[in-house]
Amino acid sequence: MYQPTSTEENYLKAIYHLSNTGIKSVNTSSIATSMETTAASVTDMLRKLANKEWINYEKYKGVKITRKGEKVALGIIRKHRLWEVFLTNILEFEWDEVHHMAEELEHVSSEELIKRLDKFLGQPKFDPHGDPIPDQTGKMELHDKFNLSAGETGEKYIITGVTDHSTLFLKHLRKYGLLPGVTVSIAEIMDYDKSMLLKINKDKFHLSLEVSKNILIKKYVS
Amino acid sequence: MYQPTSTEENYLKAIYHLSNTGIKSVNTSSIATSMETTAASVTDMLRKLANKEWINYEKYKGVKITRKGEKVALGIIRKHRLWEVFLTNILEFEWDEVHHMAEELEHVSSEELIKRLDKFLGQPKFDPHGDPIPDQTGKMELHDKFNLSAGETGEKYIITGVTDHSTLFLKHLRKYGLLPGVTVSIAEIMDYDKSMLLKINKDKFHLSLEVSKNILIKKYVS
């Protein structure tokens, strides 16, 4: 129906993420925080998005994304994550370097370009951070991730993603080789501060709760 | 000094092209035509570009691009042409399909991205249309091209580019396999309308002057 502007795409993406991964209700101020803008700007934009039927919005009552809006958001997320795969796998960037570039590339409009990029990359199901890539219809694999901080001593796990996507955190993990796909086992969990001793092959690392809380894992099945 | 907006980049690119490949002086209306906008909008923008020292501009006296402006323009042209190579060589688009996508991709800002893309593509010197790709400093190969319409009977030539970049023309050439890099020989030139009989390997084509005037060639050296 309508063609979203880059800004509208960014708002819809933020609203989608807040709706799904966030815990709190999607209100004006949470959007303002995540977009690094003011509540007044958000209110203006919400009216526009509602006019175009991408969200349901009632003054003072918060926001709910519509099917149409979700479709737009998933399209952008698909582009973002595919470009991230391109940047890491093909152009050999590190996983903590690609986010900003993908933020620009995701707004390149051609659907055919994304279709071919997807094919060229071998139709990847996850991006370098372990986040699932929606297909053309918006569907994506959602495997049962849980927090490394909830792991148990002696158990083996595969890292599947992160909850903190900041460059600082990703760089930190890279130092220890803690990347999606890597197999780890928990050697010991300290009673005092819930920090843990982690094993990758023969190497051992000491990990604070702060860090383990932001790592997602799934059970290792041999 | 200043960071150009996408719009400013497009104006500088247009002015650069008019300065070099165009015959007429670079005046307000020629820019308006090539940008598909009004003379009034151009005047507004020229003042901005002059303030940022990318052009020299005196009211009613036309425009001359500065060193700084040329540097910006060549940077954009470099990105545009590298993305075109990516789209044709890697994603297997046809040469007449890539222009519009490259117009969007050229505004993605990361210099490091372009550096790596260039490396990944094998540091190509020409884009799919035979246009030279500037290096990081703005230098590019300028081999002595001339018009196919100025070619001589019996001579062998290599196609190096085109002067008409429209989709319609490029599609037309593609039908005959007349792409940059292809070797052709002129079998006959008709006295009456200057149309020519062209040979690629064993195939023969009849080409109007209209078409041959828009094809660039260089001498074949075995």
Added chain:
DNA sequence: TACTATTTTTAGATTTGTCTAAATTAATAA
């Protein structure tokens, strides 16, 4: 319930890039 604090919206401005219509300057031709 009534008061206060917080959140949200409105009002009014700003910036960028655009437009149309009017005014001005330059170019052309009798």
Added chain:
DNA sequence: TTATTAATTTAGACAAATCTAAAAATAGTA
């Protein structure tokens, strides 16, 4: 050289996205 035509610039307005400050609505609490 003067009159007419063409090109260019100015003036004023608009749309998108943003901001600050003020007003209005909601939520929390005594």
